[in-house]
Amino acid sequence: MTDSAPAPIHPGEATADLCDRLGEQARVCPLPWRSYGGLQAVNAAIACVQAFEDAGPLRALLDTPGHGRILLVDAGGLQRVAVLGERMAQRALANGWRGVIVHGAVRDVAALATLNFAVLALGAVPRRAQPAAATPARYGGLALGGVEIRDGDWAGLDADGLVFVRPAGPRD
Numbered sequence: 001m002t003d004s005a006p007a008p009i010h011p012g013e014a015t016a017d018l019c020d021r022l023g024e025q026a027r028v029c030p031l032p033w034r035s036y037g038g039l040q041a042v043n044a045a046i047a048c049v050q051a052f053e054d055a056g057p058l059r060a061l062l063d064t065p066g067h068g069r070i071l072l073v074d075a076g077g078l079q080r081v082a083v084l085g086e087r088m089a090q091r092a093l094a095n096g097w098r099g100v101i102v103h104g105a106v107r108d109v110a111a112l113a114t115l116n117f118a119v120l121a122l123g124a125v126p127r128r129a130q131p132a133a134a135t136p137a138r139y140g141g142l143a144l145g146g147v148e149i150r151d152g153d154w155a156g157l158d159a160d161g162l163v164f165v166r167p168a169g170p171r172d
Contacts, residue, residue: 075104
């Protein structure tokens with residue numbers, strides 16, 4: 001990772017403990033997330049991308065080194081097609097990503113549950129999105145559920161929910 005700010009979340013820290021420790025600095029994302037991956041709890045820095053019914057931007061980023069990050073995908077909350085499935089999750093895991101949070105749908109949920117990879121999404125649907133974009137439409141940030149999120153923020157997720165934390169440092 002290129003960001004030199006210290007991690008704002010302690011390794012293994014539960015989201016409830018994170019909220020107790022940081023108060024309002026821990027920004028809870030209140031959307032109805034469902035966990036589909038085999039990795040049920042993780043804390044990591046995030047990268048953001050937009051992929052509205054287009055798997056191209058997501059695939060392009062997951063094919064790059066993840067450095068232990070989680071990819072946050074703004075798929076517009078749409079659930080007509082899945083932007084992530086088993087094969088892309090396996091490629092992401094092989095490239096060092098810890099997980100993907102999809103503001104939209106995923107597929108291959110039985111296979112995703114067997115991977116040591118975190119996957120949160122709003123739902124599942126069997127139809128896949130077709131890759132249309134040739135290059136990643138990477139974001140510096142986005143907003144989900146009233147929470148502003150940007151590259152380099154940290155996500156903590158577990159059975160209690162999803163929390164974002166902005167690291168202290170020169171970016172603030």
